[in-house]
Amino acid sequence: MSLKASEDSTDGELVELACGGDERAFGYLVQRYERAAYSVALSVTGKHEDAEDAAQESFMVALERLDECRNPDRFAGWLMTIVRNRSRNLIRRLSLRDTDPIPIGATSSQPTPDRVTETSELRGQLRAALDELSDIQRQIVLLHDLEGWKHREIAERLDLPSGTVRSHLHFARKALRKALKGPVSADI
Amino acid sequence: MMDDITDLDAYRGDPGLDPEVSAWLRVLDPATEEPNYWFRFRSWVVESAGPELARRRLLADVSVGDVLQAWSRTLLPTALAAAAAAAFLLFQSPATVPENPLLVEDLLVAELGDDPIPAALSLGNAVTFAADRF
Numbered sequence: 272m273s274l275k276a277s278e279d280s281t282d283g284e285l286v287e288l289a290c291g292g293d294e295r296a297f298g299y300l301v302q303r304y305e306r307a308a309y310s311v312a313l314s315v316t317g318k319h320e321d322a323e324d325a326a327q328e329s330f331m332v333a334l335e336r337l338d339e340c341r342n343p344d345r346f347a348g349w350l351m352t353i354v355r356n357r358s359r360n361l362i363r364r365l366s367l368r369d370t371d372p373i374p375i376g377a378t379s380s381q382p383t384p385d386r387v388t389e390t391s392e393l394r395g396q397l398r399a400a401l402d403e404l405s406d407i408q409r410q411i412v413l414l415h416d417l418e419g420w421k422h423r424e425i426a427e428r429l430d431l432p433s434g435t436v437r438s439h440l441h442f443a444r445k446a447l448r449k450a451l452k453g454p455v456s457a458d459i
Numbered sequence: 460m461m462d463d464i465t466d467l468d469a470y471r472g473d474p475g476l477d478p479e480v481s482a483w484l485r486v487l488d489p490a491t492e493e494p495n496y497w498f499r500f501r502s503w504v505v506e507s508a509g510p511e512l513a514r515r516r517l518l519a520d521v522s523v524g525d526v527l528q529a530w531s532r533t534l535l536p537t538a539l540a541a542a543a544a545a546a547f548l549l550f551q552s553p554a555t556v557p558e559n560p561l562l563v564e565d566l567l568v569a570e571l572g573d574d575p576i577p578a579a580l581s582l583g584n585a586v587t588f589a590a591d592r593f
Contacts, residue, residue: 292516298505305500309489319489323500330504334511394486416477417484437474444480451483 286343289334301330304347307418308354314409315358317398321365325358332357348428355410393451400450404443411436412443 274280276288276296282303288296308329313322333340333350340349401409410429414420422440426433489496 289512290515291519292512292514294505294509294512297508297512298501301501301504302497305497305504306488309500310487313487323489327500327504327507331507331511334508390486390491393483397483397486412480413484413487415474416481417487419476422474440474444477447480447483 281344282346283343286337286340286346290337297334300346304350305330307347307414307420308350310413310418311351311354311410312358314401314413315355315406316362317402321361322358325361326354328361329354329357345427347424348430351428396451397447400447403450404446405439407431408439408443408446411439412447415440416444 274284274288276285276293276299278299280288280296280299282300285296285300285303289300305326308326309322312325312329313319316322316325329350333353336353340346342349401412404412407429411425414425414429415422420428422436423433425431426436429436485491489500493499
């Protein structure tokens with residue numbers, strides 16, 4: 272019986288089909304992990320445009336190297352490693368080009384006075400708060416509280432002990448609350 | 460104190476989703492400003508992956524059997540032709556095969572006659588020898 276890609280297919284099945292050039296299977300993989308890839312990229316680059324580029328590039332690289340994914344059922348973790356590396360490379364390239372490194376939230380920390388919406392203000396504060404977190408704390412809090420990954424999934428996919436993920440998540444949330452609670456809680 | 464207890468509980472158990480932090484982080488989702496964002500993102504990726512997917516389909520279509528079949532298609536006729544040529548040479552008329560095949564030594568002295576080479580090349584005879592031979 273030949274395998275067919277569907278939303279219910281496991282990662283392993285989709286990877287196997289995508290290896291054979293199944294566009295539908297690859298599309299499902301992208302759909303399943305596009306947000307997580309973007310979140311991880313954003314946690315490294317700190318900028319929407321760069322995160323978008325890094326995430327998209329990562330999917331292309333993942334497809335080209337799909338045969339190297341030794342455990343297709345752990346595709347997510349493998350993909351996130353690619354995303355992190357691509358994002359860091361992107362930052363390095365940009366740093367070399369612009370001479371100044373781009374800190375997280377660099378674009379939003381100085382909103383134009385003419386057009387400051389509540390959302391962009393919150394976004395700016397949020398990015399500044401995220402900037403205070405470590406790289407891994409940003410990844411964990413974004414994957415957990417934005418993408419809805421369970422802490423066990425994060426632990427497995429980022430190859431971290433479960434307790435480490437819990438503690439990072441806890442301290443990341445605490446830091447975000449401390450930074451954001453006052454000025455924005457009324458707007459939410 | 461209450462905060463400490465809550466923190467400790469959160470540290471020990473499964474953290475679950477934090478609705479407040481989740482609501483804050485949602486503004487980072489590009490789809491909040493552009494509802495079509497993820498569809499556009501995916502379309503770009505899948506479209507860009509087209510050539511690589513096509514290459515993979517092509518590779519997948521060419522199975523091991525196909526490779527062997529294509530290989531045998533060239534190999535078998537060549538092998539048959541070679542076998543036929545060998546058989547022809549082997550079983551051709553025995554009259555054409557010399558009874559006493561020449562050895563290398565025989566070939567070297569075949570046309571020199573009975574005179575030994577040093578005698579033929581000796582002084583006085585050299586010019587005559589050359590004129591006779593060439």
